[in-house]
Amino acid sequence: MSALAAVRLAVREFLATVELPGEVCVAVSGGADSVALAEATAYVARRQSFRTRALVIDHGLQEGSADVAAEAAAVVRKLGVETAEVRRVEVVGKGGPEAAARTARYRALREALSDGEGLVLLGHTLDDQAETVLLGLGRGSGPRSLAGMRPHDPPWGRPLLGITRVQTQQACVELGVQPWQDPHNADPRFTRVRLRSEVLPLLEDVLAGGVAPALARTAAQLRDDTEALDTLAARVHARAKQGRELDTAVLAVEPAAVRRRVLRRWLLDSGVRELTDAHLRSVDALVSRWRGQGGVWLPGNLEARRSRGRLSLAGPEPTTRGE
Structure with a gap:
């Protein structure tokens, strides 16, 4: 052809x-x-x-x-x-x-x-996809970045x-x-x-060719996994959401990969921008390693807090999408 x-x-x-x-x-x-x-x-x-x-x-x-x-x-x-x-x-x-x-x-x-x-x-x-995967790998951006660009x-x-x-x-x-x-x-x-x-x-020289297609295949495989986890996380999010808060009891029993996706969606929907992996893991600790610790400060001068088994955001009124 x-x-x-x-x-x-x-x-x-x-x-x-x-x-x-x-x-x-x-x-x-x-x-x-x-x-x-x-x-x-x-x-x-x-x-x-x-x-x-x-x-x-x-x-x-x-x-x-x-x-x-x-x-x-x-x-x-x-x-x-x-x-x-x-x-x-x-x-x-x-x-x-x-x-x-x-x-x-x-x-x-x-x-x-x-x-x-x-x-x-x-x-x-395909070459752009391979470059995107390498960039994500080098920056330690996680599976969502390594999954590359979506076809649609x-x-x-x-x-x-x-x-x-x-x-x-x-x-x-x-x-x-x-x-x-x-x-x-x-x-x-x-x-x-x-x-x-x-x-x-x-x-290509060191690995005897085929690197770009292999990276693109890796992206496609990770994209399938990521979309499956996102689907599971959406169901958990629907159960955990209580108004603008999240029920920590619902989140605590979920695997970390699902739980952090729920938290990521909640934070982004609540107006948090420039969310990093460090921010997300710190908020996750309010669920998975709760010892009565204080809140987590996030971009936009917002604070994620845990109280009475619920996660909430305090600070300037968050701009909430879809509510």
């Missing part, structure tokens, strides 16, 4: 698993991954009768970025995408330029959807997680288009670039 046919098949199979909106959006950077994805989406759309729309984000981080964005929009129009628009964003915020650009990009993509509803396809490949995490869709970067590049060759080469993708200041250009090639 040709690379172009493989990309088209991956998109068709992914779209068969989701409820299709009337319009499918594709995030386009101008690189090989997003250009191949856009063409494949347009190809499937002609056979399944849905509209296609390309969203090109101009981060304004490089000289001539507006021209690059305009050219990307023109290319995918020629490849069959019905409409293509460029959205300029301002990259500001903490976490370094990579994180700030990502935050700005995802915000703009979400805002482009009508009422936040719909589907935006992203060009993440509404409104985001990632049809190409089984397609390699080489395949998207070859697909563009077959289409007769020259994708944009982002100079940031060769800049060793960025962690992902060094993973891509130094770490993964070394691992």
Whole structure:
């Protein structure tokens, strides 16, 4: 099977698993991954009768970025995408330029959807998944991070997680288009670039190949396990929740992996942000190692406390979602 046919098949199979909106959006950077994805989406759309729309984000981080964005929009129009628009964003915020650009990009993509509803396809490949798993492993981020990116995490869709970067590049060759080469993708200041250009090639050499697919398979296996545990945790959460509090007797008999998922959901839903593993384990100790100790201070000047067999949050009134 040709690379172009493989990309088209991956998109068709992914779209068969989701409820299709009337319009499918594709995030386009101008690189090989997003250009191949856009063409494949347009190809499937002609056979399944849905509209296609390309969203090109101009981060304004490089000289001539507006021209690059305009050219990307023109290319995918020629490849069959019905409409293509460029959205300029301002990259500001903490976490370094990579994180700030990502935050700005995802915000703009979400805002482009009508009422936040719909589907935006992203060009993440098997190689991106492998890099994500390595990053999570190196940071000790736990199984949720090692599980990598989900194929469908509404409104985001990632049809190409089984397609390699080489395949998207070859697909563009077959289409007769020259994708944009982002100079940031060769800049060793960025962690992902060094993973891509130094770490993964070394691992491929030492382990005799197949590392990226193996990491992607590991992510898929962990994702299945994580989703199963999340399902169990949701049931426990429903039993333990007493208004804005949690019943510690319900939590105490559960395995740590389930209990901490319940606590994580409770804290996030209660407005706690920048929650770390250390925070979560300290709150868990109020259940699993209760000795009458004091509360746990959390980001946002909130305090998790235990009293009369219940966990509660004290401090500024938490912003609660869904209540």
